[in-house]
Amino acid sequence: xxxxxxxxxxxxxxxxxxxxxxxxxxxxxxxxxxxxxxxxxxxxxxxxxxxxxxxxxxxxxxxxxxxxxxxxxxxxxxxxxxxxxxxxxxxxxxxxxxxxxxxxxxxxxxxxxxxxxxxxxxxxxxxxxxxxxxxxxxxxxxxxxxxxxxxxxxxxxxxxxxxxxxxxxxxxxxxxxxxxxxxxxxxxxxxxxxxxxxxxxxxxxxxxxxxxxxxxxxxxxxxxxxxxxxxxxxxxxxxxxxxxxxxxxxxxxxxxxxxxxxxxxxxxxxxxxxxxxxxxxxxxxxxxxxxxxxxxxxxxxxxxxxxxxxxxxxxxxxxxxxxxxxxxxxxxxxxxxxxxxxxxxxxxxxx
Numbered sequence: 029x030x031x032x033x034x035x036x037x038x039x040x041x042x043x044x045x046x047x048x049x050x051x052x053x054x055x056x057x058x059x060x061x062x063x064x065x066x067x068x069x070x071x072x073x074x075x076x077x078x079x080x081x082x083x084x085x086x087x088x089x090x091x092x093x094x095x096x097x098x099x100x101x102x103x104x105x106x107x108x109x110x111x112x113x114x115x116x117x118x119x120x121x122x123x124x125x126x127x128x129x130x131x132x133x134x135x136x137x138x139x140x141x142x143x144x145x146x147x148x149x150x151x152x153x154x155x156x157x158x159x160x161x162x163x164x165x166x167x168x169x170x171x172x173x174x175x176x177x178x179x180x181x182x183x184x185x186x187x188x189x190x191x192x193x194x195x196x197x198x199x200x201x202x203x204x205x206x207x208x209x210x211x212x213x214x215x216x217x218x219x220x221x222x223x224x225x226x227x228x229x230x231x232x233x234x235x236x237x238x239x240x241x242x243x244x245x246x247x248x249x250x251x252x253x254x255x256x257x258x259x260x261x262x263x264x265x266x267x268x269x270x271x272x273x274x275x276x277x278x279x280x281x282x283x284x285x286x287x288x289x290x291x292x293x294x295x296x297x298x299x300x301x302x303x304x305x306x307x308x309x310x311x312x313x314x315x316x317x318x319x320x321x322x323x324x325x326x327x328x329x330x331x332x333x334x335x336x337x338x339x340x341x342x343x344x345x346x347x348x349x350x351x352x353x354x355x356x357x358x359x360x361x362x363x364x365x366x367x368x369x370x371x372x373x374x375x376x377x378x379x
Contacts, residue, residue: 084128100303161294167304190288193285198278260282
């Protein structure tokens with residue numbers, strides 16, 4: 029299987045157990061009295077940091093109780109606050125959230141990271157997209173207008189994805205259905221290229237600001253040294269052979285250790301939505317990041333599902349036409365056959 033290497037920005041912290049770090053540093057001190065003073069200093073620093081987090085967390089939870097999607101609306105009614113006062117509390121809540129995320133070394137996922145993550149497939153093989161009509165576009169837009177952030181993704185006005193930690197996940201299996209999907213997809217892409225339909229049906233991608241290539245060349249060597257290289261083993265890069273198609277294969281994908289998604293649902297004509305959703309995910313493969321997206325649309329069809337759908341429709345129509353040509357067929361019998369075919373196609377499409 030061909031190896032694909034992706035480069036990711038290194039984390040700003042080195043994962044290590046705190047007691048191990050403290051004792052390693054303490055053992056470098058010769059005098060026992062100085063060592064004891066150093067341990068006291070470490071305790072004081074730890075208590076100071078913990079106190080700050082406790083105060084921030086307490087204020088954060090008090091505000092979140094007003095915007096809890098389950099019970100927040102009732103508490104807001106009890107406070108008898110004006111819409112302007114609620115808007116101020118919302119922005120204060122978001123300020124606390126972003127401060128805690130920053131202090132906890134979470135980063136806002138950028139467009140480039142999303143593109144790299146979704147450039148392949150891992151265990152999730154369903155085309156998933158966000159139903160943006162169900163998401164609020166005012167809350168986060170107002171926050172980012174007052175609090176500038178660099179390299180915000182295109183969807184930052186609707187939802188924000190925080191990520192922290194990078195790991196690796198491996199899975200070994202036969203992946204029969206996934207391999208069939210891959211073969212059908214490759215064959216379909218081949219037909220599209222040969223017939224020229226790919227150019228006609230392809231949509232123009234959004235134009236994003238591209239950095240100056242000269243500047244990239246200047247910092248390229250430094251960036252490569254600081255970046256973390258992770259190997260990605262995908263079925264799409266698998267060499268086509270009977271051994272690979274019929275035997276077990278091992279695929280590998282880098283993961284985000286923790287992901288937190290923040291968003292609000294869109295308001296309706298009858299109800300102004302004030303709840304803010306904070307969802308926490310762990311060990312999510314980068315290629316399967318669609319699973320954390322908010323308010324997802326119903327998944328579309330995979331290449332294998334399209335084959336089932338089209339074959340069922342063609343076989344059903346051929347059966348009805350052939351029966352009608354060979355001998356007269358009762359109208360109700362024909363309707364029953366057609367309804368059965370349509371029902372099966374609908375089941376394939378919607379499930």
